Amino acid sequence: TKMTVREGLNSALDEEMAYDDKVFIIGEEVGEYQGAYKITKGLLQKYGPERVRDTPITEAGFTGLGVGAAFYGLKPIVEFMTFNFAMQAIDHIINSAAKSHYMSGGQLTVPIVFRGPNGAAAGVAAQHSQCFAAWYGSCPGLKVLAPYSVEDARGLMKAAIRDPDPVVFLENEIMYGESFAVSKEVLDPNFLLPIGKAKIEREGSDVTLVSFSKMVGFCLKAAEELEKEGISAEVINLRSIRPLDRETINKSVRKTSRLVAVEEGWPQHGVASEVIASVTEDSFEYLDAAPERITGADVPMPYAANLEKMAVPQIPDIIRAVKRVCYREVPQQKAA
Amino acid sequence: TKMTVREGLNSALDEEMAYDDKVFIIGEEVGEYQGAYKITKGLLQKYGPERVRDTPITEAGFTGLGVGAAFYGLKPIVEFMTFNFAMQAIDHIINSAAKSHYMSGGQLTVPIVFRGPNGAAAGVAAQHSQCFAAWYGSCPGLKVLAPYSVEDARGLMKAAIRDPDPVVFLENEIMYGESFAVSKEVLDPNFLLPIGKAKIEREGSDVTLVSFSKMVGFCLKAAEELEKEGISAEVINLRSIRPLDRETINKSVRKTSRLVAVEEGWPQHGVASEVIASVTEDSFEYLDAAPERITGADVPMPYAANLEKMAVPQIPDIIRAVKRVCYREVPQQKAA
Amino acid sequence: DEKLTVTVPVPFKTHKIDPPSQEVETSKAELLGFFTDMYKMRRMEIAADGLYKSKFIRGFCHLYDGQEAVCVGMEAALNYDDAIITAYRDHCTHLGRGGTVLEVMAELMGHRDGCSQGKGGSMHMYNKQHNFYGGNGIVGAQVPLGVGVAFGQKYNKLPNVTVAMYGDGAANQGQLFEALNIAALWNLPCLFTCENNHYGMGTAEWRSAKSPAYYARGDYVPGIKVDGMDALAVKQAFKFGKEYALQNGPLMLEMDTYRYHGHSMSDPGSTYRTRDEISGIRQERDPIERIRKLILSLELATAADLKAIEKESKREVDEAVDAAKSSPQPEEKLLYDHIHSGTPANFQIYGADRQHVTVKL
């Protein structure tokens, strides 16, 4: 069977609400409107207004409320219409949620999921296109997940909801409508993926491509192209930004000796930067070429379609970088 | 003459307020109380309550106000009592300040300085000890500065205030009371440092130490120790986190062939991670050893003095890492 | 120009302040101006709707049709030294501040002649020269920003005010209350203007606010509720408000208005409200029809005169759409422009593949 990421997320929420009546969802338009992106479709009808609650447009207020309810022992799912708006509430995510278990010497636990679309969508310009993976991923106390496929969407979402700690769950608007074939196993109501474990989406021997979310698909497409030219790329889907599965990454690079890290967000202090640093630290002597990264351009997101396209990684960018690290093509600086 | 960093910052603010009457300061307790850390001492008395304004404890509100005033053409300095509290206002720093020049196709300019102590102080626990250098440093549209010495404090602060763009100015509470000898040049009311340029605080040939803020002092002390053991360390004070002076860093590493990056903040997606990634990308073939980083431990800041000390880099950590990259000592994993 | 006095039918409702008079001074030219401007706005938004559907416009696009009286009434009481800041529903605000239909349309298409050179899109229009500070995408953020502009006006000792506009949904945002308190403490000349169109996205006001009496939500700050479908009432409120604010600091103005379209182009706008509700308002309170009737009843122009104005507006909008379509996409180098206004020495900007594209400025 085939399923979209949207359906994957929706079914995961549905099943976990059925599984544990401590689970509830709050956020803007999650109820009567069925979700701005329809991820919560049908849940209000099924679980009622006590468990699916539309909030005012007050991110700090409802996020704090969610964290407080988690302190108390409930299992809130807080939807941000997009993660851009979570900046209004980020103090609660970091200071109230991530740090409380630690500060209280283990007394408080904070079983909460913060979820919503993250990063670039299409044509929504600078204020609505930021990727927050690196920010949240830097904070001890948080677990930060980013699904690519339906398998990820279901397995990670269900794991996030059952997890006793705060989880930041970074979806991608453009991926919501993507379909994937799913196995029976993935559809099982007890299908959970381990938090902190990356997935090798494709095995290869010449170069390791590391990415997450939408960029995994780009890497897979790049790998197909590269195969035609005789380059065998291993594609790692991080799934978890924090904890970062350094073991899987390093193991792969030790095999391929080459690394290209890919992300859609800004480069400085990004996930790709961390991947490169981690590999350099741990597997320096295995590297046959300088690791590279393909990232969002280091600019706020422009609206115009032509500029927007240049502002995020494209498959040819990945292919070009791979060829460089494989010494297949001499890099040529493009005038700009 | 000697001067403390506090006096350096205070005199820079004072001179710039005298220099340009569009400059004003807002923040909690900046006026009558003379600043929680006395950085604004005397300014209310000198420039009056129109230009030195105590605000309510409403970071989102007064930060937005500052950004709006900058849109209008004034030159606000927004003091955060500490940068931890700026999380309540971070949406304005990023979405309203950093992106507006770009989104408006250059129509709006945002000449504003966001300043205050950043990172760990002493004994203030998890919610009051976070370093935000990496977060702000990831955002195009911002300039992010972090002074170490009085020279930096004066030269960077004055440059920040005169700059036509939003500047995030990350001070360090523990450094406020540190004294430095200052030259006549530094005391000149027109002493400005260039934004985006690192300073080589100490030349050396065997290893490059890259850091910023308080950690520069630790690196210098480590370098002194190392000298006794015949290791010559070059110490780079970044001064500017964004733009990052990759040229100076890479030039140094190409000379020394070895790199240790040091920061007090959390490691993942940190400044040290970016420094390592940048050097690996650009100077891979020059490296004689895997670059290393010494960072804050990957935990929320604990209160207890013994744990707190373990949670931030100490000089022996830096020395140990340098010896490792210089192959002077075999690394030994400590049981914990 | 013929001076006239018109009695606006809906009384002003107030909180802690005496209401302005319902007798509003106006003139033939002003009323014809209202009609012309509102009609043009309406045409422009309808054109945008069509262009969105035919994929000339992408992403978020929030239309203003139905709310035009707020914009023209407000502008009639202000000048360009007064400032305006609003949210993402900003196309008509841009026109009101002296922008052109071409600037709006080209921006919507992401083309070079857009008021932000195509880089901002629907939500990010500005006219700095006329003190229009956008076009802000984050709900609520524009309000403290507007208070900051008002701070600037007062700092510079100018006799001007700032209008900070926000929706009924935005009215619950904490930063509004923070900004209001500061504005009140410091007597800043800011008009907190709630365009109450009665819905956020799909959430009716009473589901998002315990007290949807937005004119009274300033608590210790006075407020006035205004028929936001009546340009003259709006003008009167802003005239009164400007004087008040220059003397006393902030004032809350609630504009009772309505958006005909869905929240944005992805919202049909008909699941959370009835078609009857929409058509009822169109029939009874439409801001353009109200002015048309007034003009005709006062015999300031004939029905044919007004038709001519409409025709002219249509032509103007159609021409602007054509011009916008043929406006080029921004040059690639614009991707790297406007990061900073003061570019640091040796500044480098990385493209997606930094080994391939690194711009040195």
Next chain:
Amino acid sequence: DEKLTVTVPVPFKTHKIDPPSQEVETSKAELLGFFTDMYKMRRMEIAADGLYKSKFIRGFCHLYDGQEAVCVGMEAALNYDDAIITAYRDHCTHLGRGGTVLEVMAELMGHRDGCSQGKGGSMHMYNKQHNFYGGNGIVGAQVPLGVGVAFGQKYNKLPNVTVAMYGDGAANQGQLFEALNIAALWNLPCLFTCENNHYGMGTAEWRSAKSPAYYARGDYVPGIKVDGMDALAVKQAFKFGKEYALQNGPLMLEMDTYRYHGHSMSDPGSTYRTRDEISGIRQERDPIERIRKLILSLELATAADLKAIEKESKREVDEAVDAAKSSPQPEEKLLYDHIHSGTPANFQIYGADRQHVTVKL
């Protein structure tokens, strides 16, 4: 136990609600309990002051002396299924919730027997079992958190309320207004409790709030102003409040109180207020002396009895201080504990030098 009725002298001031009765039911045991508890709190804070000065305590340390009546009065009206959340001035709140002086003192010293094992310090004390949710360092943040706890109580259909405490300085925070609106919309049993000690750090209430009538700042939510130096008035207000909130949702309670110490240990507390102001309040409104007088005038105990209680309190505090001093520092492994409660497989934690210390869990 002898039941008594005492008339509290200061009338309750109210906003949109009828005031509770000034006739408060109490008992000998309760009054002696108030005296004992408040005296112990006072001693503890004074001990903390000394320990800070002799460097046993580091960092921020905010003392509660002067405000004790709020804590004991509140606890007299609640049980441990009701919840409390407060800011950083939390030592006495921790005692009030059933914590020990040793837990507080050891926490202040960063020692193993502290209620957070030394990891939280002054600002981060908790008692989850008794529904005390801290100890929160970010001004204002505790209020939405408290509303969330109240949400939990209602979700679980329990007859309990949450008290969310905040200062006069915090009362301007936007997130309070956001949380209040939600609490009111959803009828959450939350008592928004402003401990108005009239200053933030050095900012007097009227310089940070246009309207320092905190009991009325809920606007559409009713409120009561209470003499926060009178434990019985406080108890009455919370008793009333709990009943109200269970029926109707949120209520604002303003406690008119005073802190004798500076804001924190770095603030002498005498630059922004006069010594006369402080000593005047000590003489006329001290919460402990008020209860002492009441007990004596009602002849519930003798002066000597009370002296004996004092002596016993001193002993208890002194012993706790000694025990806290000899409590060990937390083991090094605690640096790496409590990052998560559910540790992922193969989880690694890096020390400052990751090649030297990497903890595998």
